[in-house]
Amino acid sequence: MTWDWQVFLNDDGSGRTYLQWMFDAWGWTLSVAGASWVIAMLCGALIGTLRTLPNSPWLVRFANAWVELFRNVPLLVQIFIWYFVVPKIFPAMKDLPSFVLVVFALGFFTSARIAEQVRAGVQALPRGQRYAGMAMGFTTLQTYRYVILPMAFRIIIPPLTSESMNLLKNSSVAFAVSIAELTMFAMQAQEETSRGIEIYLAVTALYAVSAFAVNRVMAFVEKKVQIPGFVVAGSTGGGH
Numbered sequence: 001m002t003w004d005w006q007v008f009l010n011d012d013g014s015g016r017t018y019l020q021w022m023f024d025a026w027g028w029t030l031s032v033a034g035a036s037w038v039i040a041m042l043c044g045a046l047i048g049t050l051r052t053l054p055n056s057p058w059l060v061r062f063a064n065a066w067v068e069l070f071r072n073v074p075l076l077v078q079i080f081i082w083y084f085v086v087p088k089i090f091p092a093m094k095d096l097p098s099f100v101l102v103v104f105a106l107g108f109f110t111s112a113r114i115a116e117q118v119r120a121g122v123q124a125l126p127r128g129q130r131y132a133g134m135a136m137g138f139t140t141l142q143t144y145r146y147v148i149l150p151m152a153f154r155i156i157i158p159p160l161t162s163e164s165m166n167l168l169k170n171s172s173v174a175f176a177v178s179i180a181e182l183t184m185f186a187m188q189a190q191e192e193t194s195r196g197i198e199i200y201l202a203v204t205a206l207y208a209v210s211a212f213a214v215n216r217v218m219a220f221v222e223k224k225v226q227i228p229g230f231v232v233a234g235s236t237g238g239g240h
Contacts, residue, residue: 007195008202018189018199025185026206032102032181033171033210037164039107040114047111048118049144063115070112076173079105083177102174110167117159121152154225161218165211172207182206 008019016024050056050063070078082105087094093101125148133143153160175184186203190196 001197003198004195005198007193007198010193012189012192018193021189022182022185022202022206025180025182026210028099028174028179029168029171029181029206030210032099032106032174032179033168035103036106036110036171037167039103040110040163040167043108043111044114045118045149048115049122049149051115051119052122053140067112067115070108071116075106075109075170076176078109079173079176081105098177099179102177102179106167106170106174110163110170113163113166114160117156117163118152121156122148124155125151154227157218157222157225161215161222164214164218168211168214169207 008022009017012018012021047063047066050059051067053059073081079102082101083098086101087096129147129151130143133147138146171181172183174181175187178184182203186199189199193199
């Protein structure tokens with residue numbers, strides 16, 4: 001077997017090299033993952049919190065239905081639904097670019113998993129935390145804002161790190177709706193150059209570097225928000 005890493009310096013036929021094409025694709029991968037992460041965290045935190053509300057059975061049912069819906073349908077199917085079905089049902093969404101639809105699909109899919117982590121974090125706290133907020137005269141919203149959620153999020157940072165890394169890797173399914181991300185680049189470049197080994201090794205390295213960067217950033221955050229004397233589950237800063 002011979003290696004030919006010079007393949008990345010060849011012109012891909014459009015005036016750019018395969019190396020430039022690969023880094024452009026990397027940018028799309030990071031864009032899809034980053035935008036989806038924002039939606040996943042916002043929706044996941046909200047839905048996870050709703051699942052733990054006392055005396056709000058309909059909100060709890062709604063949040064539970066959200067989690068079961070988005071967690072039990074394969075991601076690839078959800079992406080096709082957002083791409084082919086949703087614009088048919090809601091004509092106003094016909095003009096949305098496929099990038100936005102994929103971000104919604106990946107963000108909502110991951111939000112269900114994050115919501116489960118948030119629920120587990122809130123319910124892992126001693127009941128005294130909630131009672132302490134009530135004793136201070138806080139409303140339910142204030143109790144969650146100032147007492148429960150700050151502690152719960154410290155507990156779940158390690159699993160949130162895993163979900164963030166999974167989201168980055170799951171962004172590879174965006175190729176299914178023609179997003180020019182890394183996986184699509186690898187498939188097309190391999191066909192054009194017949195240098196699949198070099199292409200896929202390079203793409204694998206970029207995915208690994210990206211995931212490792214997410215891991216380190218989350219480990220930094222975990223270290224910064226750690227409360228002295230408070231043990232965070234799985235807080236080794238790298239067990240993700």
